[in-house]
Amino acid sequence: MEHVVAAPAFSPADPAPEKESRFSNTFLRLKKHLERKVGEAIGDYGMIADGDVVMVCVSGGKDSFTLLSILLALRERAPIDFRIVAMNLDQKQPGFPDHVLPAYFESIGVEYRIVTENTYKIVKDKIPEGKTTCSLCSRLRRGIIYRTAKDIGATKIALGHHRDDMIETLFLNMFFGGKMKSMPPKLVSDDRQNVVIRPLAYCSEKDIERFARGMEYPIIPCNLCGSQENAQRKQIKAMLRDWDTRFPGRIVSIATALKNVVPSHLADNALFDFQGVSCETQVEQGDVVFDSPDMPDMSGIQPESDAIPIGVWRS
Secondary structure (H helix, E strand, O other), X not given: OEEEEOOOOOOOOOOXXXXXXXXXXXXXXXXXXXXXXXXXXXXXXXXXXXXXXXXXXXXXXXXXXXXXXXXXXXXXXXXXXXXXXXXXXXXXXXXXXXXXXXXXXXXXXXXXXXXXXXXXXXXXXXXXXXXOOHHHHHHHHHHHHHHHHHHHOOOEEEOOOOHHHHHHHHHHHHHHHOOOOOXXXXXXXXXXXOEEEOOOXXXXXXXXXXXXXXXXXXXXXXXXXXXXXXXXXXXXXXXXXHHHHHOOOHHHHHHHHOOOOOHHHOXXXXXXXXXXXXXXXXXXXXXXXXXXXXXXXXXXXXXXXXXXXXXXXXX
C-alpha cells in the first residue's frame, strides 16, 4: 500500500529569517558546518547531478531527519537542479505512529511517498525470539526501497548513514567477518538498477544528535530492533565512543584512513601483485612501517655523529 503526495507550490527548506531568530548562533554555526560537510561529500563522490531525482529514505530517526533537512537547504543554493522525494516505509510495528511523518513532510512542503508493508510480521515469524532481527529486516527493507525508487523514477537513493556508522561497519567486518570492508559513500545496488548515496559520510553522530535536538524533530524510536542491547553493532559503538572520550582525534583519524588506503601495504593479492614484486617494483611509501604524524621527515639526512637519535632512527 502506498500513499503519495506531490510537492506543494512552496518548499521552505531553509527557515525564514523570523524562524531562524529562534536559533542560537552556536546552532546556526553547527547547521552551516553540517551543510558544508554534506556539500563536500556530494562533491567528492559525485553523489548528485543536474536533473537527478533523489529519494531520501526517512525512517523517523535523527539521522534521516537531518539528511532531509540538509539536502533541502543545499538544494536552494545548489548550482544544479534536482528533485527530492522523501520516502518512508511503514513496517507495521506495533504502536508505530503512522501520522507523524506525513504531518511533518507536509509541514515543510516536501514531496513524499509512504509505503506500507508488514515486514514486522515476517521478521517476527522467521526469527526466533532473542535473536538479532537486523539482517532479515534490512534485506526486506532494502528490496522495498529499491522497488519504490524504480516506481518513482529515482536516479539516486539517499540513506542517512553517517561517518560513525561507516567506522562501526569497518570494525564489525574486521572483528566478525574477517574483511576490510565498510559502507561506501556511493555504490550501485546488487541488481544494478539503483545508485545509493550517503551524503552524511563526513558528519559525526555527535553533531547530528546536537542538530536534531535543536530542530526538535518528531523522532520515532525503532521498537523492532532498538531494544537488542547485545547486538554486535552496539558493542562496537560503545567501544568507539569510549575511544573518542579517552583518545580525542582517534575517530577522525580512522575516518581519514578510509580515504587513504595503500594496497601495497596490506595483504590482498587481488588488490596488489605481491607475487610479482621484485627490486624493480614501484610501491608507495617504501618500507616505512608506521607513519607517525609527529615524526620528522629524516629521509636523505645523515646524522652528524655515530649517535642515533632515539625515537627517530629506531626501527
